[in-house]
Amino acid sequence: MHLALYTHASCLAHNPGAGHPESPARLRAVLEALDQDRFAGLDRIEAPRATTEQLQRAHSAEHIARIFALAPQHDGALRIDDDTVMSGASLDAALRAAGAVCGAIDGVLAARHQRAFCAVRPPGHHATYAQAMGFCLFNSVAIGATHALANGLQRVAIVDFDVHHGNGSQDIFANEARVLYASTHEMPLYPGTGQRLETGVGNIVNEPLPSGGGGDEFRAAYRDRVLPALDAFAPQLVLISAGFDAHRLDPLANLNLDADDYAWVTRELVAIARRHAQGRVVSSLEGGYSLTALRQSVQAHVAALLD
Secondary structure, three states, rough: OEEEEEHHHHHHHHOOOOOOOOOHHHHHHHHHOOHHHOOOOEEEOOOOOHHHHHHHHHOOOHHHHHHHHHHOOOOOEEOOOOEEEOOHHHHHHHHHHHHHHHHHHHHHHOOOOOEEOOOOOOOOOOOOOOOOEEEEEEOOOHHHHHHHHOOOOEEEEEOOOOOOOOHHHHHOOOOOOOOOEEEEEOOOOOOOOOOOOOOOOEEEEEEEOOOEHHHHHHHHHHHHHHHHHHHHHHOOOEEEEEEEOOEEEOOOOOOEEOHHHHHHHHHHHHHHHHHHHOOOOEEEEEOOOOHHHHHHHHHHHHHHHHH
């Protein structure tokens, strides 16, 4: 099967509470958007749970133990910080989100499918080696990248087009030359990281975009710096932190992308994967808080992955 869709019901059950922007309605909107005839051929796979061994490749044992210990045993909510909340289903949802990426990587490495989209939540790219933050408990894409390295790959690229910088992914890989982390994001904006001068060991590529910027600035950042860096790195696998909150309708940021911009960048990343990675791409949902924009953008992204 060409493209697999990984998801799990626990990711719908994770509930940070009334009024929280990272709501179950986000994933419902994504799944409804993909419940159309043109996506009928997706290989729909139930996401497994990430194992402790997989988590420990990207997170400290102390962080993992803390998240397990904090997990509510009831339907109530526990606030970890001002933004990040756990409910009774949150631990399983976070394990399924990370497990989805690892399972999808297993699938592409075994050639069961060439590409995959993980429709999961909570998001992950703000979770650092030792800390949950920014709606994120475990860093699913980072866990996936370390899983790929453990399975023999030597060059893994993470491309993050969420409007917020993936400080967690950068934190985890700043000293790991086998992983290239490239991010476009609005600046200034939460979490305040992601300046161009943050380059790790030469494996971090940050392209901050100005508030009010749109598709022209976004595409130029990819054409001028991100795509050339990816080509030079020649990844054996392309991972995408697919946040859709740079869309002009999103309430949490001030960029002005539209669905066509997400389709364009996805096609460019697929082309990179075809040149260097046998076409292998695994994408995982990060942010996106306008349900209308999320539906449109996910459809454009997944259609481009199918192309």
